[in-house]
Amino acid sequence: MVSDSLTDSFEALLRRDPNTPAIADVDAWWQTHVEVTDGASPAAAAVLGGFAADRLAYAFASGYAAALRQLIGPDEAPRRRALCASESEGAHPSKLRTTLTLDEGGGGSITGDKSFATLGHLADELLVVAVTGQDEQGRNRLRVARIPPTREGVSFGQPVSPTFVPELPHVPLSLREVRVEPEELIPGDGYLSVLKPFRTLEDAHVFLAVLGWLTKIGRHVGWPDEFVERGLGLIAGLTCVAASPSPLSPAVHRVLGGLLAASKEHIVRLESSVAWQALAEEDRVRWARDRRLLEVAGQARAARLQAARDRPQ
Structure with a gap:
């Protein structure tokens, strides 16, 4: 069981063993996700599930599951x-x-x-x-x-x-x-209470999970401290957006837009660094194949951000 606090989530990211086991399939991912996120808020669950993932696919799955839980509310038992x-x-x-x-x-x-x-x-x-x-x-x-x-x-x-x-x-x-x-x-x-807010919540929780996963990888291969710390700072900002009671707010959309842009810049810096070459070849090849996932719905995000900018203040 993990604590719900942001500080304790950071402690987990910095202290947990980064040598997590391989995940065989979706059922194994779900079992791992449930175990490592017991007692966590949806935002913390995204980060911790991402940290426990062995690839981008399962980090995304943890972020997706966490976003739906934030949207629907707490469960008596975990549900996919x-x-x-x-x-x-x-x-x-x-x-x-x-x-x-x-x-x-x-x-x-x-x-x-x-x-x-x-x-x-x-x-x-x-x-x-x-x-x-x-x-x-x-x-x-x-x-x-x-x-x-x-x-x-x-x-x-x-x-x-x-x-x-x-x-x-x-x-x-x-x-x-x-x-x-x-x-x-x-x-x-259904549009205003589910479909529209989910797009915002999904973006925030998925990027939380991806940053949690990158933190694990960085610690595993010994990336420079500043890379890990930059990621933690982005996690802090995205956690506030993910937990916002007003996911349809134009102000929230502008904050999210800035954090997503900063997260992508952070990823590009990692990819172009010498430290990236410390990844196992299998991980780099899989990442090159899968990173397109982060651009899915990019036009919708851009339109959402522009609409938020155009709203009278």
């Missing part, structure tokens, strides 16, 4: 979750066609197809984004349902491994008149 939003035309609210038909009892049924869900076939809970109708301006109204993957009417296609981080397969999802109980519907508008 998959956010199921993307469809054949994308994940923008206007492009979604999966429908949730509500009934008088407060529940409903979902029908539709999701083009992919990261690790969806291995999840304990699916967070399905669905359309309940249109508002006065003709825009889709969204709700999000928390349903088990074993529910009648849920089926998965063949998992597909991406060209980078292939350890984390995506899977198509089909839903046919899937029953949703009233307590399984997340309160509030």
